Amino acid sequence: QEVSAFGEAGEGDYLDDWTVVCSGTYWVRDDEVRFQHTSTDVFLSVTGEQYGRPIHGQKEVHGMATSSQNNYWKVMEGIFMQPSEAFQTEQYHAEL
Numbered sequence: 075q076e077v078s079a080f081g082e083a084g085e086g087d088y089l090d091d092w093t094v095v096c097s098g099t100y101w102v103r104d105d106e107v108r109f110q111h112t113s114t115d116v117f118l119s120v121t122g123e124q125y126g127r128p129i130h131g132q133k134e135v136h137g138m139a140t141s142s143q144n145n146y147w148k149v150m151e152g153i154f155m156q157p158s159e160a161f162q163t164e165q166y167h168a169e170l
Contacts, residue, residue, distance in 0.1 A: 075116050075137035089113055103154055106146040111137055117145035 079090060091112040094101055101107055109118040116137030122144070123134040138145055 075114065077111075077118060077135055077137050092118070103149070106148045108141065108145050109147065115139070117141060118147070119145035 080086065081090065092109045093112055095108040095110050095117075096102070097105055110116070111118070114137060116139055119136055119138035119142065121134040121136050124131060
């Protein structure tokens with residue numbers, strides 16, 4: 075499936091929603107994660123195709139229905155935000 079995005083300043087629709095799928099309860103630094111499309115359940119994946127434009131060396135991505143090595147992602151750069159003490163000790167409940 076083709077993956078595209080549009081809008082700015084929070085404008086968009088339900089097809090812009092993705093879920094971060096991690097190995098535990100929280101996304102931990104240095105862990106690989108997957109991004110699963112909320113409406114179609116496909117995983118954001120690398121196709122292996124490379125194109126010369128608009129950015130030389132970029133890889134094409136698409137939505138893949140099954141889990142594979144091509145849809146695991148790992149952060150290589152960014153800002154690490156330490157959870158607050160209140161967040162670390164807070165209890166969560168699955169029931170509504």
